[in-house]
Structure formats: structure tokens, C-alpha cells
Amino acid sequence: MKRVAVIGGGWAGLAAAVEAVSLGATVTLFEMAPTLGGRARSLEGIEPVLDNGQHILIGAYTETLALMRRVGGDPDADLLRMPLRLRYPDRETLRLPPGPPTLAFLRGVLGCTAWSRRDRLRFLVTSSLWTMRGFRCDPALTVAELCAGLPRAVRDDLIDPLCVAALNTPAEQASAQVFLRVLKDALFSGPGSADLLLPRRGLSALLPTPTSAWLQSRGAEIRPRRVQRLEAAGRQWAIDGDAFDALIVACSSVEASRLTRDLAPHWSAAAGAFEFQPIVTIYLESAGSALPAPMVALRESSTAPAQFAFDLGQLGQQAGLFSLVVSGAAPWVARGLDITGAAALAQAQQHFHWATPPRIVRVLSEKRATFACTPNLRRPDPLVVPGIWAAGDYLAGPYPATLEGAVRSGLAAARSAMRQPLGGMSD
Ligand SMILES: Cc1cc2nc3c(=O)[nH]c(=O)nc-3n(C[C@H](O)[C@H](O)[C@H](O)COP(=O)(O)OP(=O)(O)OC[C@H]3O[C@@H](n4cnc5c(N)ncnc54)[C@H](O)[C@@H]3O)c2cc1C
Structure with missing residues (x-):
């Protein structure tokens, strides 16, 4: 042996x-x-x-x-499977219906009323071009460069959050080649491949x-x-x-x-x-509270660090427990974890209804969460x-x-x- x-x-x-x-x-x-x-x-x-x-x-x-x-x-029991759905506190953007991947993508984009008709068509034309080129591009390109021609709403609502979530690298620095491969495998490789699976x-x-x-x-x-x-x-x-x-x-x-x-x-x-990119996770507690969905996207800004919020109660873990995720978190780690935690708490307080005042349980930082996924x-x-x-x-x-x-x-x-x-x- x-x-x-x-x-x-x-x-x-x-x-x-x-x-x-x-x-x-x-x-x-x-x-x-x-x-x-x-x-x-x-x-x-x-x-x-x-x-x-x-x-x-x-x-x-x-x-x-x-x-x-x-x-x-038993991943069927241990993970909550949901069709890809990008839901913000104030509105819903892309939501993929079940079915064959290309058709689901087409129906999802056409049905996304948060974007104007013109924006939806421009996105479909661009994604058709990506498909025709076999989801390949110049390896020196960043995601921001690849998507520069896309409407602002599509970049803000979909491309930027997806990029930072999947590559843990902001679109301005992230590899377009790797991003396209993720899109291909997630959105176009088979029924259910784009489904989100959240740990229960x-x-x-x-x-x-x-x-x-x-x-x-x-x-x-x-x-x-x-x-x-x-x-x-x-x-x-x-x-x-x-x-x-x-x-x-x-x-x-x-x-x-x-x-x-x-x-x-x-x-x-x-x-x-x-080179590495950190991820910060902020755990919050608020008895009796619930988010509008198990996972909600948030808009990051210079004062609001988190890109996603999770309701661990709805995931069957612990009622009243929530996590906020800050990917590509280098600028926030540089500002300090106390400041990051407080800013994320304020962001959550602003966007969600809380039955009792939320309080921070833990702020965790993984300094080398992933390598920085840059071009070439x-x-x-x-x-x-x-x-x-x-x-x-x-x-x-x-x-x-x-x-x-x-x-x-x-x-x-x-x-x-x-x-x-x-x-x-x-x-
Ligand atoms: C906060 C955070 C959020 C993330 N979110 C996601 C996500 O949503 N989806 C996703 O797919 N991925 C995500 N990732 C990335 C994912 O966790 C990693 O890609 C994956 O866990 C890497 O696994 P690995 O085995 O390659 O490396 P590691 O997990 O780093 O494993 C290496 C192991 O080697 C051990 N070790 C090191 N040196 C020695 C030694 N000399 N002797 C013995 N043992 C040693 C370490 O202790 C460690 O246990 C996230 C990562 C982080 C940190």
C-alpha cells in the first residue's frame, strides 16, 4: 500500500x-x-x-x-437551495427562474423590471457576445474594462456585487477572464448551476x-x-x-x-x-428580528462596507442571528475593525426593520481570505x-x-x- x-x-x-x-x-x-x-x-x-x-x-x-x-x-438538507435572486432592501433585480440555463437567463433578464427595457437589451446583446466568444477575453482585462459598455444599473446591481462576491476582488482590479469563466459555469452550464446554496x-x-x-x-x-x-x-x-x-x-x-x-x-x-484580499464578517444579534429574505444584497459605499446580509434564523441556524459580509475588504481593514463593525451596524440599521436594537456579537477578519484575483x-x-x-x-x-x-x-x-x-x- x-x-x-x-x-x-x-x-x-x-x-x-x-x-x-x-x-x-x-x-x-x-x-x-x-x-x-x-x-x-x-x-x-x-x-x-x-x-x-x-x-x-x-x-x-x-x-x-x-x-x-x-x-x-446530506447537502440537500444541510444547504438551503434557492434560485439566483439578487434582492436589495428596496428592490429586486435579477431573478433567474428554473429551467434550462440559457432560457432561464433570457427570461430572468427580460423580466428584470428594475432595469429599463434598453438596459436589459444592451445586457443581453453583451452577454450574447461573451457566449459567442466562448467566454474568453484578453487576459489583461479587468472586469471594469470588460463591462465598461454595460449600463450603469446592470454594473451596480449585478456585475460589481457578483464580482466582489465570487472573486473577492473589486471590479476595477479583478480578472475579466476568471469572471467570465465563473459566469459561464454558474449561469450557462446546466439546470440549477446558478442556484445559491446557503449553509443551514x-x-x-x-x-x-x-x-x-x-x-x-x-x-x-x-x-x-x-x-x-x-x-x-x-x-x-x-x-x-x-x-x-x-x-x-x-x-x-x-x-x-x-x-x-x-x-x-x-x-x-x-x-x-x-497578494491577498481580506474578508470581514460581522455577526449581529437582534431578538425577534428577521430580514426580508435569507440573503439580501446591500449597496456598498465609502460609509457602508457590507455587500450582503444573511439571516441565520431563516437558514435554520439561530433565530435572531445575522451576518454581514464585507468582501474585498482591504480599505476597511486599513480603517480598523471597530470602525468597520460600527459602519456595518449603521448600514444594517438603516436598511432593515429591527424588532429589538441589533448589537454586534463579533467582527471577524480573515486577512488572507483569498488571493487577489487580478489579470494575468x-x-x-x-x-x-x-x-x-x-x-x-x-x-x-x-x-x-x-x-x-x-x-x-x-x-x-x-x-x-x-x-x-x-x-x-x-x-
Ligand atoms: C471569510 C471567507 C469567506 C469565504 N467565502 C467563500 C464563499 O462564499 N464561497 C467559496 O466558495 N469560497 C469562499 N471562501 C474561500 C474558501 O474558504 C477557500 O477557497 C477554501 O477554504 C480554501 O481551502 P484550502 O484547503 O485550499 O486552503 P485552507 O483552507 O487555507 O487550508 C489550509 C490548511 O493547511 C493548514 N496548514 C497550513 N500550514 C500547515 C503546516 N505547515 N502543517 C500542517 N498544516 C498546515 C492550515 O491550518 C489550514 O487548515 C471564503 C474564505 C474566507 C476566509
Whole structure:
């Protein structure tokens, strides 16, 4: 049996470990944090359960949903599925009806009465051009440049919030090529692919906790340890003196760069070159209150940081608990978390009716939430050196930093590791 070490128990590492076990490996998973899940986990020892950041999945996350099922989860029960609907406190914009994707998009745009007839037609013409060009464009373009010809209302109501939510990068800096790929897979790849899937349970319960049980029941070992060094050991690789046939480095790009500096300097430099964008999540509490929908879009401005609000009561988590999300949050982090929290609270107070005065429960900031998804970004390939593969949301691929990108890269890394003949590191 092959011995495979997976370094990092985020969603990429968990996917890699499950796949390697399924393909017959003996797996050891190293995780330095007290809990599995990485950037998509619940905070430890807190009641009610709070995640380290509000996450949204979409119907196109096919591999993530399949992985949840594989480890015994039930995504149909654990996620609230809703057709894509961008609802602001004062009005509704795009709402996709069910049905075949192109028809649903056409009907959704034509039915969007928040936009003038002329704006709707201009948007349809532009999206037809994107379709005809296979959702490809000059890789140097930003989303703002790509969409400069679109009506202001379509950019404000749809493009800008979608861009910052999916790429965690403002439209003026975000890669148009990656954005088009997200649009293609979400809006045009199959019935339900654009559906929003909102967690009805904490993130840890969605995947990390069931995966931990699944792995351990199949003989995998989970070692709560930070890997410090990767060392060659004959035709194998060693961690802490323990030899493995293959390594899957599924930690953050920064840690992967550190671990591979001497073994693969070029790969390490590419992994170490990313810039990051933070996400701030503000949890609010207000007994007896409810938002008009489980998820409501908000307009950000220089005084209003949040782009989305979630009602965790309507999601079946905790009545009277709400989260506000600030993506692409670098300017707000620079202003300070107290100021950001207070501004988000004021924004929520202004837009929603509250049965009791809302108060801040927590302001959480993930400074390196995702890499900044900018044009012409050079993302490293999964093969580091023979015998060592990387997995993670930052690796070369069509997607921005997402759960689906992480899971897909983990599955791919495990398959490559298992295809390699024993002792393949020196080939
Ligand atoms: C606040 C926030 C909101 C987000 N919202 C969304 C969303 O709505 N939808 C979406 O799809 N994505 C979202 N994302 C992105 C998504 O969470 C990430 O793309 C995904 O979790 C990345 O998984 P990963 O396994 O690649 O990396 P990570 O989650 O970073 O996992 C790496 C793991 O490696 C461990 N590790 C690091 N170094 C070592 C070492 N030396 N030894 C042992 N262990 C080590 C770390 O502790 C960590 O557990 C969001 C992210 C954040 C932070």
C-alpha cells in the first residue's frame, strides 16, 4: 500500500485525503490548527455556532457536493437551495427562474423590471457576445474594462456585487477572464448551476467533521502538528523522520512556498508571489428580528462596507442571528475593525426593520481570505517535484479562490499521487 501524507486539513486537503484513501492509500493528514476546515470552518467552543466567515456555495459546485455525500453528509438538507435572486432592501433585480440555463437567463433578464427595457437589451446583446466568444477575453482585462459598455444599473446591481462576491476582488482590479469563466459555469452550464446554496449548519458540520470521522474509520491518521520540513529519504519523502511514497502539500500558498523553498525554488517563488484580499464578517444579534429574505444584497459605499446580509434564523441556524459580509475588504481593514463593525451596524440599521436594537456579537477578519484575483496572474501548477503535489484554491485553474476550486485541486492531486509508481520521486 502506498503511504501518502497530506499536509493541511482545509477543504483541499480533506478532498485529497478522501480520494487517496478511496484509491487504496494509507493516509496521514497533518493539520496544525486545533480544528480541520482551514478557511472554511466553525470557530471552536462558541455557542451559538459561528463560522470564521459566511460562505455561499452554488449549484455548479458539483465536486464539493459529491464529496459531502461521499463522507455521509446530506447537502440537500444541510444547504438551503434557492434560485439566483439578487434582492436589495428596496428592490429586486435579477431573478433567474428554473429551467434550462440559457432560457432561464433570457427570461430572468427580460423580466428584470428594475432595469429599463434598453438596459436589459444592451445586457443581453453583451452577454450574447461573451457566449459567442466562448467566454474568453484578453487576459489583461479587468472586469471594469470588460463591462465598461454595460449600463450603469446592470454594473451596480449585478456585475460589481457578483464580482466582489465570487472573486473577492473589486471590479476595477479583478480578472475579466476568471469572471467570465465563473459566469459561464454558474449561469450557462446546466439546470440549477446558478442556484445559491446557503449553509443551514456551521461549516465544520458540512464537511470537516464528517470527513474526519470517515477518514479515521478507514484507518487514516490525523496528526495535529505543524509540518516544519520536507526531507528526501532515499526514494521517498520524510516528515519528522516518517517516510512517505507521496506528499500532498495542501496548506496555504504562503506555507507551501516556505516548505518547498529549497526543494523547488521556482515553484516556491510562484506560490509565494500572491497578494491577498481580506474578508470581514460581522455577526449581529437582534431578538425577534428577521430580514426580508435569507440573503439580501446591500449597496456598498465609502460609509457602508457590507455587500450582503444573511439571516441565520431563516437558514435554520439561530433565530435572531445575522451576518454581514464585507468582501474585498482591504480599505476597511486599513480603517480598523471597530470602525468597520460600527459602519456595518449603521448600514444594517438603516436598511432593515429591527424588532429589538441589533448589537454586534463579533467582527471577524480573515486577512488572507483569498488571493487577489487580478489579470494575468501566474498560478503554480500542482506538480512541485516528482513525488510532491500541491493542492489548494490558489493553484493553476479556471476558478477564483473557492471551495470548489480547493476540492477539485485536492481530488486531482490525490489521483496524480496515486498514479505515480512507488519510488517515483527520483524518476
Ligand atoms: C471569510 C471567507 C469567506 C469565504 N467565502 C467563500 C464563499 O462564499 N464561497 C467559496 O466558495 N469560497 C469562499 N471562501 C474561500 C474558501 O474558504 C477557500 O477557497 C477554501 O477554504 C480554501 O481551502 P484550502 O484547503 O485550499 O486552503 P485552507 O483552507 O487555507 O487550508 C489550509 C490548511 O493547511 C493548514 N496548514 C497550513 N500550514 C500547515 C503546516 N505547515 N502543517 C500542517 N498544516 C498546515 C492550515 O491550518 C489550514 O487548515 C471564503 C474564505 C474566507 C476566509
